[in-house]
Amino acid sequence: MAEELKNKTTGHHGEGGHDGHGKGKKAKRRHHIDASIKPGSAKYVWASISHNRGAQFGMIFIVLIIGLSLLSPYICRYEYSATDFAAMKAWPSFKHLFGTDDLGRDILSRVLYGARYTLVIGILSTVLSAILGIIMGAVAGYFGGAVDSCLMRFLDLFQAFPSLVLAMAFCAVFGTGVDKCILALGITGIPGFARLMRANILRIRNMEYIESATTINCPTWKIIARHIIPNAISPIIVEIAMSISRNGLASSSLSFLGLGVQEPKPEWGQMLASTRNYIRDFPYMVIIPGIFIVLTVLSFNLLGDAFRDALDPNLKD
Amino acid sequence: MAKTRENFFGIRHLTVKYHSGNSIIHAVNDVSLELKAGETLGLVGETGAGKTTIAKSILRILPESSVESVEGDIWFEGRQILDMNDKELQALRGKSISMIFQDPMTALNPVKTVVSQIAEGYRQHQNCSKAEANKRAIEMLEMVGIGADRAEEYPHQFSGGMKQRVVIALALACSPQLLLADEPTTALDVTIQAQVLDLIRDLRNKLGTAMILITHDLGVVAEVCDKVAVIYAGRIIEQGTLQDIYDHPTHPYTCGLFGALPDLDKDVERLSPIEGLPPDPSVIREHCDFMERCPYACGKCKKFNNHMIEMTPGHMVRCWKANEEE
Amino acid sequence: MIRYVVKRLLIMIPTLLAVGIIMFTLMNFVPGDPAQLALGSGVHTEAEIEAKRVALGLDRPFVVRLGEYITNIFTKFDFGKSLIDGTDIKWELMKRFPHTAKIAIFSIVLTVVVGLPLGIYTAVHANSAGDRVSLFVTLLFDCMPSFWTALMLVLLFSLKLKWFPSSGAKSLIYFVLPTIANSLGGLAGFTRQVRASMLEVVQSDYVTTARSKGLPEREVIYGHALPNALIPILTVIGMRFGSMLGGATIIEVVFSVPGIGQYLVNSINNRDYNACTGGIIFIAFTFALVMLLTDLLYAFVDPRIKAQYVSSNKKKVK
Numbered sequence: 020m021a022e023e024l025k026n027k028t029t030g031h032h033g034e035g036g037h038d039g040h041g042k043g044k045k046a047k048r049r050h051h052i053d054a055s056i057k058p059g060s061a062k063y064v065w066a067s068i069s070h071n072r073g074a075q076f077g078m079i080f081i082v083l084i085i086g087l088s089l090l091s092p093y094i095c096r097y098e099y100s101a102t103d104f105a106a107m108k109a110w111p112s113f114k115h116l117f118g119t120d121d122l123g124r125d126i127l128s129r130v131l132y133g134a135r136y137t138l139v140i141g142i143l144s145t146v147l148s149a150i151l152g153i154i155m156g157a158v159a160g161y162f163g164g165a166v167d168s169c170l171m172r173f174l175d176l177f178q179a180f181p182s183l184v185l186a187m188a189f190c191a192v193f194g195t196g197v198d199k200c201i202l203a204l205g206i207t208g209i210p211g212f213a214r215l216m217r218a219n220i221l222r223i224r225n226m227e228y229i230e231s232a233t234t235i236n237c238p239t240w241k242i243i244a245r246h247i248i249p250n251a252i253s254p255i256i257v258e259i260a261m262s263i264s265r266n267g268l269a270s271s272s273l274s275f276l277g278l279g280v281q282e283p284k285p286e287w288g289q290m291l292a293s294t295r296n297y298i299r300d301f302p303y304m305v306i307i308p309g310i311f312i313v314l315t316v317l318s319f320n321l322l323g324d325a326f327r328d329a330l331d332p333n334l335k336d
Numbered sequence: 337m338a339k340t341r342e343n344f345f346g347i348r349h350l351t352v353k354y355h356s357g358n359s360i361i362h363a364v365n366d367v368s369l370e371l372k373a374g375e376t377l378g379l380v381g382e383t384g385a386g387k388t389t390i391a392k393s394i395l396r397i398l399p400e401s402s403v404e405s406v407e408g409d410i411w412f413e414g415r416q417i418l419d420m421n422d423k424e425l426q427a428l429r430g431k432s433i434s435m436i437f438q439d440p441m442t443a444l445n446p447v448k449t450v451v452s453q454i455a456e457g458y459r460q461h462q463n464c465s466k467a468e469a470n471k472r473a474i475e476m477l478e479m480v481g482i483g484a485d486r487a488e489e490y491p492h493q494f495s496g497g498m499k500q501r502v503v504i505a506l507a508l509a510c511s512p513q514l515l516l517a518d519e520p521t522t523a524l525d526v527t528i529q530a531q532v533l534d535l536i537r538d539l540r541n542k543l544g545t546a547m548i549l550i551t552h553d554l555g556v557v558a559e560v561c562d563k564v565a566v567i568y569a570g571r572i573i574e575q576g577t578l579q580d581i582y583d584h585p586t587h588p589y590t591c592g593l594f595g596a597l598p599d600l601d602k603d604v605e606r607l608s609p610i611e612g613l614p615p616d617p618s619v620i621r622e623h624c625d626f627m628e629r630c631p632y633a634c635g636k637c638k639k640f641n642n643h644m645i646e647m648t649p650g651h652m653v654r655c656w657k658a659n660e661e662e
Numbered sequence: 663m664i665r666y667v668v669k670r671l672l673i674m675i676p677t678l679l680a681v682g683i684i685m686f687t688l689m690n691f692v693p694g695d696p697a698q699l700a701l702g703s704g705v706h707t708e709a710e711i712e713a714k715r716v717a718l719g720l721d722r723p724f725v726v727r728l729g730e731y732i733t734n735i736f737t738k739f740d741f742g743k744s745l746i747d748g749t750d751i752k753w754e755l756m757k758r759f760p761h762t763a764k765i766a767i768f769s770i771v772l773t774v775v776v777g778l779p780l781g782i783y784t785a786v787h788a789n790s791a792g793d794r795v796s797l798f799v800t801l802l803f804d805c806m807p808s809f810w811t812a813l814m815l816v817l818l819f820s821l822k823l824k825w826f827p828s829s830g831a832k833s834l835i836y837f838v839l840p841t842i843a844n845s846l847g848g849l850a851g852f853t854r855q856v857r858a859s860m861l862e863v864v865q866s867d868y869v870t871t872a873r874s875k876g877l878p879e880r881e882v883i884y885g886h887a888l889p890n891a892l893i894p895i896l897t898v899i900g901m902r903f904g905s906m907l908g909g910a911t912i913i914e915v916v917f918s919v920p921g922i923g924q925y926l927v928n929s930i931n932n933r934d935y936n937a938c939t940g941g942i943i944f945i946a947f948t949f950a951l952v953m954l955l956t957d958l959l960y961a962f963v964d965p966r967i968k969a970q971y972v973s974s975n976k977k978k979v980k
Contacts, residue, residue, distance in 0.1 A: 181908025
């Protein structure tokens with residue numbers, strides 16, 4: 020009972036499309052979607068997301084930052100690692116739009132190039148934890164019994180640590196670098212996906228249509244592939260977006276602590292760590308990379324929220 | 337609408353719309369009802385016909401977030417309920433008009449003892465001490481057959497039938513003049529249903545409370561009610577006294593409801609269900625609401641504008657054929 | 663109720679054991695020779711290293727060392743000695759713990775004191791202007807890395823306005839900025855959780871029942887809806903406290919607070935694996951205790967869970 024309630028509240032902390040007991044005002048309508056599109060269809064989800072202003076911002080920013088990051092070696096006037104001792108600690112100007120750091124490196128080039136680390140770590144670590152977590156959760160939920168308790172007790176151990184501390188521990192074991200960081204965050208994220216998947220499977224497993232599929236001798240694998248996974252996918256999609264946002268944040272935290280991506284790679288958290296001593300006189304060095312972290316994390320978060328709203332008809336009941 | 341205020345309770349031209357996604361749901365369309373003190377009206381209809389919405393509009397406890405508009409008049413002892421302010425409403429709710437909810441499983445607060453849930457309403461209205469309110473609450477519990485020793489327990493410790501008794505005790509604690517019973521037996525086991533129904537009937541007789549009994553069970557109506565209103569797609573399609581409806585059902589839908597009822601006296605092979613589904617509530621129709629499902633439908637039904645036809649005094653039907661037959 | 667507490671405590675033990683075993687094992691497989699580390703930089707002969715290894719007890723089999731480590735922790739609360747400077751890790755942790763605890767406790771208090779009323783307000787006035795502003799601001803805070811928030815607070819309140827000191831832990835005023843920096847992200851998430859929980863409860867049938875009794879709206883919201891919304895929120899507070907404990911590590915680095923987090927980060931960067939293992943296990947123990955307390959409180963507040971244990975007691979008596 021307590022477990023269920025816990026999962027319910029911690030599983031998603033977003034806001035539903037509901038209203039409280041307001042003072043006689045009308046609720047905001049959902050986005051204006053053609054009534055002929057069936058809720059739950061891929062078309063509906065797309066229509067809903069593309070009408071969501073937050074999601075529009077998120078998608079545009081993500082596409083923009085990925086594009087700029089990939090193109091940055093060609094479009095930036097300075098190489099991200101090129102030092103210029105004649106222009107050290109230069110305030111933002113037309114020459115250096117975001118200024119230069121303590122070694123005279125152009126911050127704009129560094130920020131744009133550095134986007135790839137946050138994105139790659141955020142996305143790949145999420146892929147890792149999603150794949151492993153979904154498999155473990157599905158196995159635990161479907162087979163139940165001893166398999167379930169063994170897997171869940173094992174995952175409980177992960178949750179004996181605050182997640183950042185756990186990620187730090189893995190970093191200590193694996194060492195530093197982009198790949199190690201992905202591994203550390205990826206493993207840390209497994210229990211979240213496993214629990215979500217397990218809860219989903221349990222919810223769906225007890226529905227009557229699964230029972231009826233079982234009674235007509237539908238093979239187990241077919242039940243899982245045809246009936247359970249398609250129905251469990253919506254909350255997973257939301258969780259993936261949220262996890263990318265979380266892991267992007269965590270990767271810059273680890274790098275800030277010197278446990279993630281190292282110099283000379285311009286990871287945003289690492290940039291903050293290396294320039295934070297100059298905050299008094301050159302605050303732009305610290306403000307600018309931070310804003311990029313916030314915007315990137317926010318974009319994925321908004322996208323996740325939009326997915327949740329769009330998939331809401333499926334999430335209900 | 338200053339008319340017919342001499343009556344105890346009435347609804348006139350009540351229309352309730354909800355919004356859902358992009359569409360407007362016409363839940364209740366132009367419903368008018370009247371009730372004398374002590375009288376019992378049965379409100380009969382399928383799920384989704386708008387019965388609960390009517391009851392909740394009376395107490396003004398519709399979920400505000402999804403309500404688009406509530407229009408019409410609801411009066412109680414000469415006062416307009418829809419014009420009341422918060423203070424007046426609070427004084428009315430629970431004291432003059434109270435409601436028994438459909439699902440006893442969710443109608444009680446899980447973290448409060450049952451006695452406190454009954455006592456707080458009583459205390460609110462009677463302005464009495466806590467001890468007095470508790471005493472009254474325990475009396476009420478005993479009246480519905482729950483011992484005082486169980487008063488301090490929490491809802492989860494009661495069975496469904498017991499919970500419904502608590503809900504009934506709660507609704508009757510302040511001796512209201514009007515009781516709205518929203519499918520009080522639907523969520524219960526068949527064996528318990530009869531007990532709860534007997535209980536409601538006995539208490540009504542004892543306390544002289546007027547009642548609107550919402551149900552889809554015609555058998556229940558026959559046992560308890562003086563008057564009947566049959567509701568379909570948010571409209572009352574036939575209303576009259578119990579005898580009017582049971583002895584001379586006129587609207588094809590009403591007849592259909594009786595056809596779908598098992599009759600032990602006749603030797604019928606199969607029950608005859610009403611074919612089809614209720615119409616889309618988001619569309620306002622220019623023709624008879626029941627036309628698509630009506631076995632007697634013809635071209636004239638397309639032009640019927642859903643007006644009421646009075647057959648005998650008090651027996652009203654929303655079907656043009658009613659006129660012809662008489 | 664006592665049975666429940668005892669049962670929960672017993673369940674905690676294997677978890678803690680497993681945490682200890684896993685951490686020790688993981689750290690054992692970290693590349694690099696602890697003996698070499700303990701000797702410090704410079705060139706050492708094979709014999710010197712071997713002697714150090716014997717001195718550290720590293721020549722013994724892994725299982726023996728593991729058994730000894732776990733026994734020491736559980737019987738003497740002894741985490742061994744630092745590889746770098748040979749200090750007793752237990753005393754180092756105990757000395758530092760009050761700072762970390764202060765940051766975490768102040769943070770959770772700030773979170774609850776601000777987040778709870780804000781969450782309730784925004785749920786009751788859902789879709790109002792205030793609600794929208796709050797949703798937007800909390801979303802933004804949720805996306806801000808705490809170390810950056812911390813740096814921005816330092817920039818504004820200690821460098822520009824000079825209201826609060828930017829580093830150290832000499833008196834309570836030193837904890838103002840660390841507490842705010844550690845809270846903002848969690849505060850935002852917490853407010854949204856309270857709002858969501860409250861919204862769900864406000865729509866439930868028993869709230870309608872309460873309203874139909876003629877109770878004033880204030881009573882309906884605070885007397886009926888809130889207690890139910892708070893039950894799941896209690897667990898959220900426990901979880902939040904855990905992440906505040908973790909978040910404190912980063913905050914301690916920014917504000918140079920000599921807490922456990924700073925110790926942990928330093929020990930990882932110095933490859934002092936004894937200290938690192940000790941620090942992590944210590945945090946896990948604290949976290950486990952907090953979660954236990956939350957669960958106990960939970961059972962105390964929710965009659966449905968409380969009843970499970972009370973009734974099982976009754977049956978035993980009969």
